[in-house]
Each structure stands twice: as C-alpha cells, then as structure tokens.
Amino acid sequence: MLDDESYWECFDNCGLEGEFDMIPIDFSGKVALVTGVGDSDSFAWHISKGLQEAGAKLVWAVHPRMLTIVEGFLKGTAQEDIEARTLRRGGGTLAVEKILPCDVSFDTLADVPEATRTDRRYQRVEREHGDYSIEGMMKKVGEAFGRIDILIHSVAFSPEITKPAWEVSRQAYMTAMSISAYSLTGLCRAALPWMADKPESTSVVSLTYLAGERVVPHYGGGMGSAKAALQIDTKQLALNLGRRNIRVNTISAGPYASRAAKAIGKIQDMINYAAERSPLPRGIKPEEVADACVYLCSPLASAITGQVLYVDCGYNVMGV
Numbered sequence: 112m113l114d115d116e117s118y119w120e121c122f123d124n125c126g127l128e129g130e131f132d133m134i135p136i137d138f139s140g141k142v143a144l145v146t147g148v149g150d151s152d153s154f155a156w157h158i159s160k161g162l163q164e165a166g167a168k169l170v171w172a173v174h175p176r177m178l179t180i181v182e183g184f185l186k187g188t189a190q191e192d193i194e195a196r197t198l199r200r201g202g203g204t205l206a207v208e209k210i211l212p213c214d215v216s217f218d219t220l221a222d223v224p225e226a227t228r229t230d231r232r233y234q235r236v237e238r239e240h241g242d243y244s245i246e247g248m249m250k251k252v253g254e255a256f257g258r259i260d261i262l263i264h265s266v267a268f269s270p271e272i273t274k275p276a277w278e279v280s281r282q283a284y285m286t287a288m289s290i291s292a293y294s295l296t297g298l299c300r301a302a303l304p305w306m307a308d309k310p311e312s313t314s315v316v317s318l319t320y321l322a323g324e325r326v327v328p329h330y331g332g333g334m335g336s337a338k339a340a341l342q343i344d345t346k347q348l349a350l351n352l353g354r355r356n357i358r359v360n361t362i363s364a365g366p367y368a369s370r371a372a373k374a375i376g377k378i379q380d381m382i383n384y385a386a387e388r389s390p391l392p393r394g395i396k397p398e399e400v401a402d403a404c405v406y407l408c409s410p411l412a413s414a415i416t417g418q419v420l421y422v423d424c425g426y427n428v429m430g431v
C-alpha cells in the first residue's frame with residue numbers, strides 16, 4: 112500500500128496530471144459511406160446514427176428498389192419514426208447528406224442484365240439518378256465530397272435463404288456470393304481513389320455472422336459460404352489495402368431480428384438459443400454493433416485490421 116505522498120508522486124510521473132484529453136473519437140469533417148440501410152431496424156441505420164454522433168457526414172448507398180421506402184423512414188412523422196431517428200448521444204436527429212441508389216450486384220452499368228435494365232423501377236431510378244452500379248454511385252460520392260473516410264458494407268442476400276445447403280441451386284449460391292461477399296471487393300476497389308493514402312488510416316467495416324465458421328441450422332441459401340468468403344476477403348483486403356493506409360475489419364454480430372434475418376424464418380429461435388447459452392445471457396442490441404463499428408473506424412483501432420470482432424455476447428466462445 113502506498114502512502115499518500117508516494118501515491119501522488121506516481122500519479123505526477125505517469126503523465127496524467129493536469130487536464131485529461133477526451134477519448135479521441137471525433138469524425139468531424141469525415142465522410143462515411145454506408146450501404147445496407149433498408150429500414151430503421153437495419154444494422155446500417157444504427158451504425159449511421161453512431162457515426163453521426165461521432166461527427167461524421169453520412170452518405171447512404173441504398174438498393175434501387177428501397178430508395179423511396181428508405182426516404183420515407185427519414186421523413187416519417189409517426190412517433191416511432193421520430194424516435195428511430197433520434198440520436199442516442201448529443202440530442203440530435205439522424206441526418207443524411209446524400210442518398211444514392213446502388214445495386215451492389217453490379218460493378219458497372221455494363222454488368223446489368225437486360226431484364227433488370229428494363230425493369231420499370233430500375234428504369235425510373237436510372238432516369239432520375241443515373242448510374243446505380245457500384246462504379247456510378249462511388250463516382251458521385253467522390254465528386255460531391257472529394258473523400259471517403261469510412262465505408263460500411265452491411266449488405267447480404269440469398270434468393271434461397273430458407274433452403275438447406277444441399278438443395279441450393281447454383282444460381283442462388285452465386286447470387287448470395289456476389290451480393291453478400293464479392294461486393295466488399297467491388298466497393299473497396301471503387302472507393303480506393305477517395306480512401307487511399309490519407310495521413311490517418313481510413314476504415315472499411317463489414318458485417319458477418321458465425322455461420323461463416325460453424326454450422327448454423329436454418330442459415331441456408333449459400334449464405335454461410337458467403338460469410339466464410341467475406342471473412343477471408345476481409346483478411347486478404349486488409350493486406351492489399353493496408354499498403355494504402357486503409358484498414359479492413361468485419362463485425363460478427365449475434366442474431367438480431369432485422370428484415371433480412373426475419374427472412375431466415377427461425378430468427379427468434381436463433382436469438383433465444385444464443386441468449387440462453389451466451390456468457391452474457393441475453394440477445395445483442397443493434398446499438399452495440401454500432402458502438403463496436405464506431406470504435407473500429409476510430410483512431411483507437413489504428414493498428415487493428417483484418418480482424419473479425421465478435422459482438423455476440425460471447426456466444427462464439429462456447430463449445431456446447
């Protein structure tokens with residue numbers, strides 16, 4: 112036990128005397144491009160709120176078919192819409208600088224098949240907003256803001272999510288891979304001119320799930336394979352883009368009843384199962400995923416890249 116005088120001597124010598132600096136999470140002047148907002152339950156919605164609370168300007172790249180719906184969530188006057196937009200910290204309201212359509216299945220407009228190109232909704236989006244491919248969307252962000260500091264990949268889809276692995280068609284498997292995994296590579300490549308070689312590292316964060324490493328019943332349609340691909344791509348891209356001072360990480364979130372997760376069919380069973388067996392015996396909250404994401408994008412994580420960060424109440428460590 113130190114006496115009073117020795118205690119204060121130690122304190123004086125550790126550099127903490129005088130004014131304390133705040134924890135350095137300040138995204139003022141930074142631009143965060145967020146994909147995957149579908150509604151106010153989306154992880155991407157909560158992540159956006161967290162990034163804005165830390166000072167970032169938000170740009171959303173939204174599925175072309177979801178554009179009007181998402182705009183509705185930002186304008187809704189019902190009490191629940193207002194509450195969904197209220198920031199948790201700082202007392203403000205969710206504000207998005209720009210919303211652009213983007214179907215992450217397509218790197219360029221030339222990749223869009225005839226059937227999609229001539230779909231009425233896609234035609235209207237193209238008329239009103241122009242190029243909705245990854246390349247077209249990214250160019251608009253780059254030209255409008257001149258920089259991208261944070262890129263959030265929060266997109267996943269399989270047309271056969273309810274089918275067990277052995278029944279999944281080749282086409283559905285490839286679609287799941289393309290939209291849920293390859294799109295990370297496509298987005299990173301297109302964002303490179305606006306993210307690379309900054310004095311302070313820029314950050315890419317995606318969302319994955321334990322089914323990319325272990326067998327999770329009900330998580331079908333090739334989505335487990337897509338998450339496995341997403342996780343190794345995260346590590347590979349961390350190496351390639353680390354040379355350009357870009358960090359690439361992924362968050363493995365516990366089960367949560369978003370729109371995409373409800374399509375799995377058994378999501379509430381999955382949530383209950385994990386909650387009963389997790390070290391923290393409860394389900395996760397989307398705000399907890401948002402906070403972890405803010406941390407990964409911040410200077411506090413400046414040496415962290417190529418990692419899978421589990422935000423799952425510890426469920427992944429369990430053997431039985």
Ligand SMILES: NC(=O)c1ccc[n+]([C@@H]2O[C@H](COP(=O)([O-])OP(=O)(O)OC[C@H]3O[C@@H](n4cnc5c(N)ncnc54)[C@H](O)[C@@H]3O)[C@@H](O)[C@H]2O)c1
Pocket residue numbers: 147148149150152153154155173174175177213214215216264265266267268290318319320321363364365366367368369370371372
């Ligand atoms: N909810 C969970 O239990 C859970 C757990 C772990 C990881 N995740 C992951 O979190 C991410 C976000 O999912 P969520 O749970 O917030 O559900 P969500 O339905 O809110 O988000 C999925 C988004 O993907 C978008 N999308 C699908 N296909 C697209 C395309 N071709 N182009 C552009 N956007 C497209 C949808 O419009 C939607 O906004 C996904 O990667 C998902 O796999 C979810």
